[in-house]
Amino acid sequence: MGEVPHYHGHRQRLRERFAQNRDIVPDYELLEMILFRSIARGDVKGIAKELIARFGSFAEVVAAPADLLQETKGVGPSIVHDLKLIEQAARRVAHGDIRQRPVLASYAGVVDYCRTAMAFAEREEFRLLFLDKKNGLMGDEVMQRGTVDHTPVYPREIIRRALQLNASAIILVHNHPSGDPTPSRADIEMTREIVALATPLGISVHDHLIVGRNGHVSFRALGLL
Structure with a gap:
Protein backbone atom coordinates (compact mmCIF):
# COMPACT_ATOMS: atom_id res chain seq x y z
CA MET A 1 0.00 0.00 0.00
CA ARG A 91 -25.15 39.84 -8.03
CA ARG A 92 -28.55 38.40 -8.86
CA VAL A 93 -29.30 37.46 -5.26
CA ALA A 94 -28.41 40.97 -4.08
CA HIS A 95 -30.34 42.59 -6.91
CA GLY A 96 -33.36 40.38 -6.32
CA ASP A 97 -33.43 41.31 -2.65
CA ILE A 98 -33.70 45.05 -3.23
CA ARG A 99 -36.39 44.56 -5.87
CA GLN A 100 -38.66 42.97 -3.27
CA ARG A 101 -39.04 46.11 -1.15
CA PRO A 102 -39.00 49.89 -1.49
CA VAL A 103 -35.36 50.80 -1.93
CA LEU A 104 -35.18 53.30 0.90
CA ALA A 105 -36.69 50.77 3.31
CA SER A 106 -33.76 48.42 2.65
CA TYR A 107 -30.86 50.81 2.26
CA ALA A 108 -28.35 48.34 3.64
CA GLY A 109 -29.41 46.03 0.81
CA VAL A 110 -28.76 48.78 -1.73
CA VAL A 111 -25.25 49.30 -0.38
CA ASP A 112 -24.58 45.54 -0.34
CA TYR A 113 -25.79 45.22 -3.92
CA CYS A 114 -23.65 48.13 -5.13
CA ARG A 115 -20.57 46.77 -3.36
CA THR A 116 -21.17 43.33 -4.87
CA ALA A 117 -21.61 44.78 -8.35
CA MET A 118 -18.86 47.41 -8.36
CA ALA A 119 -16.54 47.60 -5.36
CA PHE A 120 -13.92 45.23 -6.79
CA ALA A 121 -13.97 46.40 -10.41
CA GLU A 122 -10.59 47.44 -11.80
CA ARG A 123 -11.99 50.47 -13.64
CA GLU A 124 -14.33 53.20 -12.49
CA GLU A 125 -18.01 52.74 -13.32
CA PHE A 126 -20.86 55.19 -12.92
CA ARG A 127 -24.19 53.50 -12.16
CA LEU A 128 -27.72 54.87 -11.77
CA LEU A 129 -30.56 53.38 -9.77
CA PHE A 130 -33.90 54.71 -11.04
CA LEU A 131 -36.78 54.83 -8.53
CA ASP A 132 -40.53 55.21 -8.88
CA LYS A 133 -42.84 57.28 -6.66
CA LYS A 134 -42.84 54.52 -4.00
CA ASN A 135 -39.05 54.30 -4.07
CA GLY A 136 -39.19 50.95 -5.85
CA LEU A 137 -36.37 50.09 -8.21
CA MET A 138 -37.37 50.75 -11.83
CA GLY A 139 -33.98 50.36 -13.43
CA ASP A 140 -30.30 49.83 -12.76
CA GLU A 141 -27.88 50.91 -15.47
CA VAL A 142 -24.15 51.43 -15.82
CA MET A 143 -24.05 54.78 -17.62
CA GLN A 144 -20.29 55.07 -18.10
CA ARG A 145 -17.08 53.07 -17.68
CA GLY A 146 -13.74 54.82 -17.40
CA THR A 147 -10.15 54.29 -16.31
CA VAL A 148 -8.67 53.28 -12.97
CA ASP A 149 -9.25 56.75 -11.53
CA HIS A 150 -11.72 58.61 -13.76
CA THR A 151 -15.11 58.12 -15.38
CA PRO A 152 -16.58 60.75 -17.69
CA VAL A 153 -20.04 61.71 -16.42
CA TYR A 154 -22.53 63.72 -18.48
CA PRO A 155 -25.21 65.19 -16.18
CA ARG A 156 -27.61 66.03 -19.02
CA GLU A 157 -27.49 62.44 -20.26
CA ILE A 158 -28.34 61.25 -16.76
CA ILE A 159 -31.37 63.52 -16.56
CA ARG A 160 -32.44 62.58 -20.08
CA ARG A 161 -32.40 58.89 -19.16
CA ALA A 162 -34.35 59.50 -15.93
CA LEU A 163 -37.01 61.33 -17.94
CA GLN A 164 -37.18 58.50 -20.48
CA LEU A 165 -37.91 56.02 -17.68
CA ASN A 166 -40.29 58.44 -15.95
CA ALA A 167 -38.29 58.04 -12.77
CA SER A 168 -39.26 60.08 -9.71
CA ALA A 169 -35.85 59.76 -8.08
CA ILE A 170 -32.35 58.50 -8.71
CA ILE A 171 -29.42 57.22 -6.68
CA LEU A 172 -25.98 57.88 -8.13
CA VAL A 173 -23.32 55.23 -7.55
CA HIS A 174 -19.73 54.92 -8.58
CA ASN A 175 -16.69 52.99 -7.44
CA HIS A 176 -13.12 53.92 -6.55
CA PRO A 177 -10.79 51.09 -7.65
CA SER A 178 -8.14 52.47 -5.27
CA GLY A 179 -10.32 51.16 -2.44
CA ASP A 180 -10.69 54.54 -0.73
CA PRO A 181 -14.31 55.77 -1.10
CA THR A 182 -13.55 59.37 -0.06
CA PRO A 183 -15.25 61.76 -2.53
CA SER A 184 -13.07 64.02 -4.62
CA ARG A 185 -13.80 67.69 -5.34
CA ALA A 186 -14.82 66.64 -8.87
CA ASP A 187 -17.27 64.08 -7.40
CA ILE A 188 -18.88 66.76 -5.25
CA GLU A 189 -19.15 69.32 -8.04
CA MET A 190 -20.57 66.78 -10.49
CA THR A 191 -23.21 65.73 -7.95
CA ARG A 192 -24.26 69.34 -7.36
CA GLU A 193 -24.61 69.86 -11.10
CA ILE A 194 -26.87 66.81 -11.42
CA VAL A 195 -29.03 67.97 -8.49
CA ALA A 196 -29.34 71.44 -10.05
CA LEU A 197 -30.59 69.93 -13.31
CA ALA A 198 -32.87 67.32 -11.70
CA THR A 199 -34.69 69.44 -9.09
CA PRO A 200 -36.62 71.77 -11.45
CA LEU A 201 -37.86 68.70 -13.33
CA GLY A 202 -39.24 67.05 -10.20
CA ILE A 203 -36.54 64.36 -10.02
CA SER A 204 -35.04 63.81 -6.57
CA VAL A 205 -31.43 62.77 -6.11
CA HIS A 206 -31.72 60.60 -3.02
CA ASP A 207 -28.02 59.91 -2.62
CA HIS A 208 -24.65 59.47 -4.24
CA LEU A 209 -22.82 56.37 -3.04
CA ILE A 210 -19.14 55.75 -3.59
CA VAL A 211 -18.07 52.15 -3.01
CA GLY A 212 -14.62 50.62 -2.73
CA ARG A 213 -12.79 47.67 -1.24
CA ASN A 214 -12.42 49.57 2.03
CA GLY A 215 -16.06 50.52 2.50
CA HIS A 216 -18.53 53.05 1.16
CA VAL A 217 -19.48 56.71 1.52
CA SER A 218 -22.95 58.29 1.36
CA PHE A 219 -23.15 61.91 0.26
CA ARG A 220 -26.39 62.33 2.18
CA ALA A 221 -24.81 60.98 5.38
CA LEU A 222 -21.91 63.41 4.89
CA GLY A 223 -24.29 66.35 4.47
CA LEU A 224 -23.29 66.85 0.84
CA LEU A 225 -26.89 66.44 -0.35
Missing part, protein backbone atom coordinates in the same frame (compact mmCIF):
# COMPACT_ATOMS: atom_id res chain seq x y z
CA GLY A 2 1.25 3.47 -0.88
CA GLU A 3 1.47 6.35 1.52
CA VAL A 4 -1.88 8.07 2.14
CA PRO A 5 -1.82 11.65 0.78
CA HIS A 6 -1.83 14.35 3.47
CA TYR A 7 -5.08 15.72 2.09
CA HIS A 8 -6.91 12.38 2.33
CA GLY A 9 -10.33 12.99 3.91
CA HIS A 10 -9.80 16.75 3.93
CA ARG A 11 -12.70 17.50 1.63
CA GLN A 12 -15.16 15.57 3.74
CA ARG A 13 -13.88 17.17 6.96
CA LEU A 14 -14.20 20.61 5.43
CA ARG A 15 -17.75 19.91 4.25
CA GLU A 16 -18.70 18.70 7.71
CA ARG A 17 -17.24 21.79 9.36
CA PHE A 18 -19.12 24.00 6.91
CA ALA A 19 -22.37 22.17 7.64
CA GLN A 20 -21.92 22.68 11.39
CA ASN A 21 -21.20 26.43 11.24
CA ARG A 22 -21.03 28.19 7.88
CA ASP A 23 -20.06 31.54 9.40
CA ILE A 24 -16.73 30.43 10.84
CA VAL A 25 -15.27 29.05 7.60
CA PRO A 26 -12.42 31.37 6.49
CA ASP A 27 -12.28 32.77 2.95
CA TYR A 28 -9.66 30.35 1.67
CA GLU A 29 -11.65 27.30 2.84
CA LEU A 30 -14.84 28.65 1.28
CA LEU A 31 -12.87 29.08 -1.93
CA GLU A 32 -11.52 25.54 -1.58
CA MET A 33 -15.05 24.19 -1.57
CA ILE A 34 -15.79 26.05 -4.79
CA LEU A 35 -12.64 24.54 -6.30
CA PHE A 36 -13.79 21.04 -5.30
CA ARG A 37 -16.35 21.38 -8.10
CA SER A 38 -13.72 22.39 -10.65
CA ILE A 39 -11.02 19.90 -9.67
CA ALA A 40 -12.47 16.49 -8.90
CA ARG A 41 -9.45 15.05 -7.06
CA GLY A 42 -6.33 16.33 -5.38
CA ASP A 43 -5.32 19.12 -3.03
CA VAL A 44 -6.74 22.54 -3.92
CA LYS A 45 -5.75 24.31 -0.70
CA GLY A 46 -2.60 25.75 -2.27
CA ILE A 47 -4.53 27.24 -5.19
CA ALA A 48 -7.12 28.75 -2.85
CA LYS A 49 -4.48 30.30 -0.58
CA GLU A 50 -2.51 31.70 -3.53
CA LEU A 51 -5.64 33.31 -4.98
CA ILE A 52 -6.56 34.88 -1.63
CA ALA A 53 -2.97 36.10 -1.15
CA ARG A 54 -2.97 37.76 -4.55
CA PHE A 55 -6.44 39.31 -4.63
CA GLY A 56 -7.14 39.83 -0.91
CA SER A 57 -10.47 38.14 -0.10
CA PHE A 58 -13.05 35.67 -1.38
CA ALA A 59 -15.09 38.52 -2.87
CA GLU A 60 -12.07 39.95 -4.67
CA VAL A 61 -11.12 36.55 -6.09
CA VAL A 62 -14.62 35.99 -7.44
CA ALA A 63 -14.69 39.49 -8.98
CA ALA A 64 -11.17 39.35 -10.46
CA PRO A 65 -10.79 39.45 -14.28
CA ALA A 66 -10.51 36.04 -15.93
CA ASP A 67 -7.09 36.73 -17.48
CA LEU A 68 -5.60 37.65 -14.10
CA LEU A 69 -7.13 34.61 -12.41
CA GLN A 70 -5.49 32.33 -14.95
CA GLU A 71 -2.06 33.74 -14.13
CA THR A 72 -2.24 31.67 -10.93
CA LYS A 73 -0.75 28.19 -11.36
CA GLY A 74 -3.46 25.55 -11.52
CA VAL A 75 -6.26 27.94 -12.51
CA GLY A 76 -7.77 27.03 -15.86
CA PRO A 77 -10.98 27.75 -17.76
CA SER A 78 -13.13 25.45 -15.61
CA ILE A 79 -12.15 27.24 -12.40
CA VAL A 80 -12.70 30.65 -13.99
CA HIS A 81 -16.11 29.49 -15.21
CA ASP A 82 -17.17 28.41 -11.72
CA LEU A 83 -15.87 31.59 -10.08
CA LYS A 84 -17.74 33.76 -12.58
CA LEU A 85 -20.85 31.65 -11.97
CA ILE A 86 -20.58 32.47 -8.25
CA GLU A 87 -20.03 36.16 -9.03
CA GLN A 88 -23.12 36.37 -11.21
CA ALA A 89 -25.21 34.44 -8.69
CA ALA A 90 -24.18 36.84 -5.92
